[in-house]
Amino acid sequence: MSLPRAVFFDFDGTLVDSAPDLAGAVNDMRVEDGMPALPLESLRPYATYGARSLLKAGLGLTPDDPDYDAQRKRFLAIYDRRKLDHTHLFDGVLELLIALERRGLIWGIVTNKNSRLAEPMIHELLRDRAFTPAAVVCGDSTPTPKPHPAPLLLAARDAEIEATDCWFVGDGESDMRASLAAGMKPVLATYGYVPDIGHARSWGAHHEIGKPLDLLGILPRLDWS
Structure with missing residues (x-):
């Protein structure tokens, strides 16, 4: 892998x-x-x-x-x-992003949330803490949101990377379907809002993670220290 x-x-x-x-x-x-x-x-x-x-x-x-x-x-x-009264990053997200950046891996965000709502949240929760995504694609960035692959393909273009060289992590069926259609490797975040884990396993994810930092365990082995 x-x-x-x-x-x-x-x-x-x-x-x-x-x-x-x-x-x-x-x-x-x-x-x-x-x-x-x-x-x-x-x-x-x-x-x-x-x-x-x-x-x-x-x-x-x-x-x-x-x-x-x-x-x-x-x-x-x-x-x-x-929208920011009680919303917070999941435990381990910042540590995960630090680990990815230390190993030279680009990361970005693809959401179906409208940019009017998403951008202020991304600024306060991530950019204001010096975490800058290489690409941010929102629900109104393309004519068709996820599960259409267009948002993921746009994110790859913005990051100047081939879609087939990317993984996509999400908690919804539309995330998995969009990832497969874009040629990315889909990873299911079961700690999110998945209503039925058993049914979700039919969505085509290549891997699943029970918490954000679990992603490091399924990446090809590197020295993550």
């Missing part, structure tokens, strides 16, 4: 635990509408699928509802205000 030249990461559920604020936005809506808040753990598995899944799980809303668009905008506005 050859050493990749770059490792790209999904953002929510892979580098950052944003479920508390995503679920919190849904619960803010419920409370405003006179309903009790739901436990975080009941909403957490839906965080990887974005606003549509969270609105369905938390409020029973679907795109067929006449006020869906208005409620989606309401959700995004509430989430935007609180």
Whole structure:
């Protein structure tokens, strides 16, 4: 197994635990509408699928509802205000990035999150701590988000690396499908928002990791000291 030249990461559920604020936005809506808040753990598995899944799980809303668009905008506005209240990097992420950089491996981020939301979070959680991704591709960076391979291919081009020389780490089915379609090696982050590990193993991941630092253990053996 050859050493990749770059490792790209999904953002929510892979580098950052944003479920508390995503679920919190849904619960803010419920409370405003006179309903009790739901436990975080009941909403957490839906965080990887974005606003549509969270609105369905938390409020029973679907795109067929006449006020869906208005409620989606309401959700995004509430989430935007609180997106960094409780969101944090998963344990081990900074140590992982340090190890990759020390060995000359490029890393970057490919997320379906809109750049208006993602960029401030990336700045505060990573760039302000002197961790600079070689590429950042957001949900509005290409006409088609993941599971289409276009965002991953754009990240590889921005980093000036062949996609086949890259690995992609993510916690969702769209991450695995996009990685395979782009010719990257897919790695499933089971510590993220995977609702059913057994089902997730049908997504085609080449490897799975139970915590961020586990990635070092599946890379071709090097002196990681």
